[in-house]
Amino acid sequence: xxxxxxxxxxxxxxxxxxxxxxxxxxxxxxxxxxxxxxxxxxxxxxxxxxxxxxxxxxxxxxxxxxxxxxxxxxxxxxxxxxxxxxxxxxxxxxxxxxxxxxxxxxxxxxxxxxxxxxxxxxxxxxxxxxxxxxxxxxxxxxxxxxxxxxxxxxxxxxxxxxxxxxxxxxxxxxxxxxxxxxxxxxxxxxxxxxxxxxxxxxxxxxxxxxxxxx
Amino acid sequence: xxxxxxxxxxxxxxxxxxxxxxxxxxxxxxxxxxxxxxxxxxxxxxxxxxxxxxxxxxxxxxxxxxxxxxxxxxxxxxxxxxxxxxxxxxxxxxxxxxxxxxxxxxxxxxxxxxxxxxxxxxxxxxxxxxxxxxxxxxxxxxxxxxxxxxxxxxxxxxxxxxxxxxxxxxxxxxxxxxxxxxxxxxxxxxxxxxxxxxxxxxxxxxxxxxxxxxxxxx
Numbered sequence: 001x002x003x004x005x006x007x008x009x010x011x012x013x014x015x016x017x018x019x020x021x022x023x024x025x026x027x028x029x030x031x032x033x034x035x036x037x038x039x040x041x042x043x044x045x046x047x048x049x050x051x052x053x054x055x056x057x058x059x060x061x062x063x064x065x066x067x068x069x070x071x072x073x074x075x076x077x078x079x080x081x082x083x084x085x086x087x088x089x090x091x092x093x094x095x096x097x098x099x100x101x102x103x104x105x106x107x108x109x110x111x112x113x114x115x116x117x118x119x120x121x122x123x124x125x126x127x128x129x130x131x132x133x134x135x136x137x138x139x140x141x142x143x144x145x146x147x148x149x150x151x152x153x154x155x156x157x158x159x160x161x162x163x164x165x166x167x168x169x170x171x172x173x174x175x176x177x178x179x180x181x182x183x184x185x186x187x188x189x190x191x192x193x194x195x196x197x198x199x200x201x202x203x204x205x206x207x208x209x210x211x212x213x214x
Numbered sequence: 215x216x217x218x219x220x221x222x223x224x225x226x227x228x229x230x231x232x233x234x235x236x237x238x239x240x241x242x243x244x245x246x247x248x249x250x251x252x253x254x255x256x257x258x259x260x261x262x263x264x265x266x267x268x269x270x271x272x273x274x275x276x277x278x279x280x281x282x283x284x285x286x287x288x289x290x291x292x293x294x295x296x297x298x299x300x301x302x303x304x305x306x307x308x309x310x311x312x313x314x315x316x317x318x319x320x321x322x323x324x325x326x327x328x329x330x331x332x333x334x335x336x337x338x339x340x341x342x343x344x345x346x347x348x349x350x351x352x353x354x355x356x357x358x359x360x361x362x363x364x365x366x367x368x369x370x371x372x373x374x375x376x377x378x379x380x381x382x383x384x385x386x387x388x389x390x391x392x393x394x395x396x397x398x399x400x401x402x403x404x405x406x407x408x409x410x411x412x413x414x415x416x417x418x419x420x421x422x423x424x425x426x427x428x429x430x431x432x
């Protein structure tokens with residue numbers, strides 16, 4: 001309820017004035033918990049240097065970014081380093097984030113660029129079954145799990161042998177469900193080129209897997 | 215016979231284009247085989263999961279990113295802008311430099327005004343040859359005042375330890391830092407100085423200019 005103040009004004013005919021003070025209580029994002037903030041408010045909080053705001057961004061997107069990086073490099077150690085690199089680059093460039101796409105898509109784009117640069121500089125080392133991180137496969141029998149893991153390692157190794165653009169196209173299309181147009185935008189090519197890359201990637205992968213079976 | 219293009223095969227493998235829409239597929243074994251290969255490869259790829267790291271990994275990861283981001287902030291290399299984040303110790307040398315310049319100016323002025331300026335040699339070398347002298351427009355010679363000797367002289371003769379301290383502190387003040395602090399001149403500063411004069415000062419300046427211009431050789 002708005003408070004009301006009353007006082008005498010000397011020398012005035014009207015002896016009393018009623019003054020109503022209205023306190024505007026529009027919601028201020030700074031007062032809300034960081035975890036409750038929606039994306040634009042969270043970005044605003046980061047730009048406003050609110051403590052812990054960027055930690056929330058990391059917490060919300062770290063799994064997806066890690067998975068993207070893992071798909072590219074095929075091992076936990078490099079995926080972890082690359083994911084960290086993605087977030088640091090995002091922190092540096094957050095001011096340039098215009099909100100035209102979601103923060104997740106923007107982070108993806110950074111992730112793809114970081115991974116492609118790394119893939120260019122260093123041939124990926126896919127880890128063996130023994131090196132693999134924790135996999136929750138309680139519903140599977142041990143032999144089934146072993147077979148599945150072996151197959152996964154072979155496919156990862158085959159993907160790692162694909163040329164850079166074919167690999168990127170395959171990963172983004174198959175694992176991250178990006179449209180051909182989104183992939184074209186991310187990789188800076190045309191939809192036709194993306195489809196051709198995808199087609200050749202799958203063909204080459206099939207051949208590599210068959211060769212491994214021999 | 216025209217086979218299906220890679221675009222069409224990809225669209226069919228992804229279910230965007232129904233197989234029934236391509237009559238060619240019914241009669242072409244090669245295209246059917248290529249489509250089946252695409253489907254098999256997609257199926258093999260789709261079954262590969264990303265192994266989930268240890269649950270402890272995520273906290274460790276977040277902490278690492280947090281540390282790296284804090285280091286970025288401390289290093290001032292992020293895109294969050296530098297304005298408003300300059301620490302006092304970063305601008306301290308600038309203030310010391312400004313103070314040094316002020317002290318030196320005061321010392322120079324109170325020690326007897328300007329130094330002796332070299333008298334420019336006569337421009338008209340035809341004098342004494344008996345020929346009429348051509349009229350040569352006289353360009354005022356702007357004397358170059360040797361600043362460093364004046365400063366050294368002021369410091370040396372004043373023999374004031376506080377001045378030496380100030381000079382030492384200002385040694386590392388480079389031009390960029392001084393410019394950033396607004397200690398250097400800029401284009402039009404002389405105009406600004408004249409327009410900011412009071413009436414009395416302007417009249418005094420007028421008198422000085424007139425007397426200098428009336429001086430022979432000016």
